[in-house]
Amino acid sequence: MNQSIIEYFRNAPEQLHFVYIPEISKPKDRYYKMLSEYGNGNFRIIDFNRMFLIIMASFTPKKSFEKISNIHQDYFEISQFETNTSSFKVGGRKAKNVEQGICCYVNTNKTVHAYCESGKLTKFTKIIITKDYFDSFLKARYGDNYENFKDAIHYVSPNPNSLELNFVFQQIRDCEAVGASQQLYLESKVLEILSLVTHNLNQSLKRTRLSVKLDKKDIRLLSKVITFMRKNLAAYPSMKELASVANMSTTRFQMAFKQIYGTTPYQYLKEMRMNHALLLLQNSDYSVQTIANKVGYKNAGHFAGIFKTTYGITPKKYRVIHHIP
Known part of the structure; x- marks a missing residue:
């Protein structure tokens, strides 16, 4: 039986040995916890009227596993991975490691294999957007220009390095709103991501003329x-x-x-460094000096200045806001 992408992800937690936690769930915001005999961690699905999903997961399985999907539906998946412990392959291609940062996938009705390693943390935030969302919501907002989003999706898949995209994903993960406020805020962030993707495409089209x-x-x-x-x-x-x-x-x-x-190679390298620094600040207890060293800066003050120029906040303040020790 063919499943829609929404149905697939609604069933995914239980297939991956997570159990639904009704006490902390809401009608459109479902929490799951991994069964202790299979590992530990959590899985969260926020549903936007079957038009798109936001999925947040952080888990460490006790055994390596493979998840196979074959969805016969047009959809786009854009994710931020905070770990590099998983891999995937599409159709008969070789498996590829998922790097930290932005990862994009446009469904082409091919079988997708996802792999997670035992004893290693897998942590990500995914946005799954259906074709219906483009056709109904985006055309209503942007008129005939909404077709550009489809082209932009195919552009961003091999060109995902974006400081802005990484930062918006962190804002999504940190959202503490509930109910209607949560839905409005998170949808605005999804639209912001689509706007950033479209802007990047337009810049690319200008470059191809030269x-x-x-x-x-x-x-x-x-x-x-x-x-x-x-x-x-x-x-x-x-x-x-x-x-x-x-x-x-x-x-x-x-x-x-x-x-x-x-952009230039050195500017791209700087953006990669800032993206990685953002994840290290979020997911480790390394000192700012250590993080600076890990991303290529010997002087913590110099690193902090570049970080503030990039994200509008110092590394230390970023940690205070995100409640990181």
Whole structure:
């Protein structure tokens, strides 16, 4: 039997050995707790009249598991992962690790396999948006321009590095409102995410008018540069070193990188560092100095200044607001 994406996620908690907790649940905000014999953690689903879902999960399974889904429905999934302990594969492709930060998926009616490792924390916030939401809600708000959102979704999937998107996801996770106030606030955040995605697409379309001719191999090599930077956040690579990873001259590499990712390699690296710092502040008890070192800054004051410029708040104040020791 074919399930809708809404039905699939409504059934997912019990299939993953979570039990519904009615005492702290609300009609459209359901809490689940993992059964102790299978691990520990929680799963939360906020339903917006079957148009989109917000899912928040934080759990550590006692055994590794695989979750298989095959949804015959058009939908878009955008997530913020705060851990890198899970992986997935689509159709017959190789499994890919899910990195910390933004992860996007556009359903193409292919089977999706998700894997979580035993003894390791998996923590994420997902937004699942149905085609009906685009057709009914977004067209009413944006008229004929709503079609741009579909193009934007396909654009953001391989280009998810965004400081703004990461920060909005943290605001969603930190929301303490209930009832109608919660629904209004969270829907406004979903629309903010869609607006950011659309803005990024428009900037990309402007860049392609001044394009460098790139083939699939060039784009694949540029993605290796991103992987290299992600694995070496504390390093100080030269432009020549980054260009060599892409197998390009320095000049062509800089032009090609900006065309694909919309910014310079060093600016992209800075954004990756700030994204990771945000997650470390949220999910660890490292000192600000230690976090600064981990993301490539020897001086904590310099790091704090860049963080404040980026997010409008110092690292220490961010921790106070989020009740982190």
